[in-house]
Amino acid sequence: MAEFIMELNEEQKEVRDWLHGFAADVIRPAAAEWDEREETPWPVLQEAAKVGIYSLDFYAQQYFDPTGLGVPTALEELFWGDAGIALSIVGTGLAAVGVLANGTEEQIGTWIPQMYGDADDVKLAAFCSSEPDAGSDVASMRTRAVYDEAKDEWVINGTKTWVTNGGIANVHVVVAVVDPELGSKGHASFIVPPDTPGCSQGQKFQKHGIRASHTAEVVLDDVRVPGSCLLGGKEKLDERLARARERAGHGGTERVKNAAMATFEASRPAVGAMAVGTARAAYEVALEYAQTREQFGRPIIDNQGVAFQLADMRTRIDAARLLVWRASWMAVNGKPFTAAEGSMSKLYASETAKKVTAQAIQILGGNGYTREYPVERMHRDAAIYTIFEGTSEIQRLVIARTLSGVPIR
Numbered sequence: 001m002a003e004f005i006m007e008l009n010e011e012q013k014e015v016r017d018w019l020h021g022f023a024a025d026v027i028r029p030a031a032a033e034w035d036e037r038e039e040t041p042w043p044v045l046q047e048a049a050k051v052g053i054y055s056l057d058f059y060a061q062q063y064f065d066p067t068g069l070g071v072p073t074a075l076e077e078l079f080w081g082d083a084g085i086a087l088s089i090v091g092t093g094l095a096a097v098g099v100l101a102n103g104t105e106e107q108i109g110t111w112i113p114q115m116y117g118d119a120d121d122v123k124l125a126a127f128c129s130s131e132p133d134a135g136s137d138v139a140s141m142r143t144r145a146v147y148d149e150a151k152d153e154w155v156i157n158g159t160k161t162w163v164t165n166g167g168i169a170n171v172h173v174v175v176a177v178v179d180p181e182l183g184s185k186g187h188a189s190f191i192v193p194p195d196t197p198g199c200s201q202g203q204k205f206q207k208h209g210i211r212a213s214h215t216a217e218v219v220l221d222d223v224r225v226p227g228s229c230l231l232g233g234k235e236k237l238d239e240r241l242a243r244a245r246e247r248a249g250h251g252g253t254e255r256v257k258n259a260a261m262a263t264f265e266a267s268r269p270a271v272g273a274m275a276v277g278t279a280r281a282a283y284e285v286a287l288e289y290a291q292t293r294e295q296f297g298r299p300i301i302d303n304q305g306v307a308f309q310l311a312d313m314r315t316r317i318d319a320a321r322l323l324v325w326r327a328s329w330m331a332v333n334g335k336p337f338t339a340a341e342g343s344m345s346k347l348y349a350s351e352t353a354k355k356v357t358a359q360a361i362q363i364l365g366g367n368g369y370t371r372e373y374p375v376e377r378m379h380r381d382a383a384i385y386t387i388f389e390g391t392s393e394i395q396r397l398v399i400a401r402t403l404s405g406v407p408i409r
């Protein structure tokens with residue numbers, strides 16, 4: 001097991017500086033334009049693909065860094081540049097991870113390249129789980145996948161919502177119910193290949209923030225996919241369902257829930273790292289502004305009322321980063337999350353981003369409230385972190401249940 005370190009090594013610093021350069025030179029200057037356009041920033045994605053940032057190889061390298069600091073460092077820098085554009089760059093990764101985690105080697109080799117495309121023909125992927133009536137309550141999912149044995153095909157029907165890259169992705173990864181009796185244990189994930197009949201974009205959402213990231217409904221109307229599109233394969237699914245049926249009533253539900261929770265605990269620090277990036281960006285703008293803006297004949301930072309806010313902002317950001325780094329290190333090294341440390345990092349970092357970006361607006365006064373300065377955009381963007389990948393309330397629920405062993409509602 002790698003030791004927990006709180007300082008990046010030379011190689012990690014080089015990667016961080018390279019990403020920071022891309023975020024500062026390419027992402028940040030494009031942020032206001034794509035926020036207004038509310039569209040996927042294809043030219044930025046192409047640029048990111050050209051230099052190797054939009055690629056599975058890059059994320060795999062960061063992911064397998066045994067210190068656990070590769071992914072959070074990369075995400076912090078990209079989201080420091082701009083959250084909406086950065087989500088467009090990393091959104092495909094959510095679907096790719098779904099395939100990496102559950103797919104066979106053949107599925108990984110076939111589908112992941114089609115998710116990214118290449119620098120001349122950039123492609124996207126989408127991970128479709130949430131539904132209009134199944135957000136926090138994943139077990140209420142209704143999208144159904146039924147096996148047509150005669151044709152070795154799965155037939156999928158349902159509507160997914162709030163899907164990042166939904167409908168514009170080349171490859172969609174869809175979670176669907178295969179056995180309604182088993183609740184969330186009766187779910188399976190499917191690849192919906194490019195141009196599959198019956199798979200279409202529904203409503204595209206106009207959003208409060210991260211507007212450079214496309215979010216839409218995905219409608220699945222008698223979508224037929226070959227048996228080979230079931231992630232992990234039929235044999236593995238049948239075994240898993242048989243085990244789940246056997247365990248039902250023997251405390252097995254708890255064990256399966258625990259396995260699912262371990263997966264979430266491992267992915268939540270990634271959202272925490274995004275939030276740290278946005279918070280740090282707003283803090284830096286506020287610090288510089290406070291040092292240069294003069295009122296009453298002196299820089300506003302000369303007032304404790306302003307300086308103390310900056311002290312609190314920086315303290316919270318550093319604390320959030322430490323929680324994120326700890327949880328990322330635990331995930332990579334397989335340390336059990338006995339106090340829901342992954343949820344803690346996501347909860348604290350996302351609430352920090354909301355608070356710090358609001359404080360930044362306050363410090364910039366009237367300018368902070370206008371689109372002449374980036375902090376109002378950062379504040380709008382920050383609001384997503386307490387919602388997706390489990391809301392703050394759900395994180396508190398998970399932490400409290402883990403600490404107490406009580407099924408708190």
Ligand SMILES: Cc1cc2nc3c(=O)[nH]c(=O)nc-3n(C[C@H](O)[C@H](O)[C@H](O)COP(=O)(O)OP(=O)(O)OC[C@H]3O[C@@H](n4cnc5c(N)ncnc54)[C@H](O)[C@@H]3O)c2cc1C
Pocket residue numbers: 127128129130132134135136137161162163164165207210215384387388389390391392393394397409
């Ligand atoms: C921009 C954006 C991008 C997204 N991208 C994706 C994507 O790519 N793929 C995907 O599948 N999903 C995606 N989502 C969906 C996201 O994961 C859900 O919105 C999120 O899980 C919350 O679900 P909900 O919106 O249904 O809220 P609800 O579950 O309806 O919650 C509403 C409120 O009730 C509270 N609440 C609910 N249950 C409890 C409880 N038991 N105790 C206390 N409070 C509770 C919540 O905390 C929240 O405050 C995205 C959402 C957005 C906005």
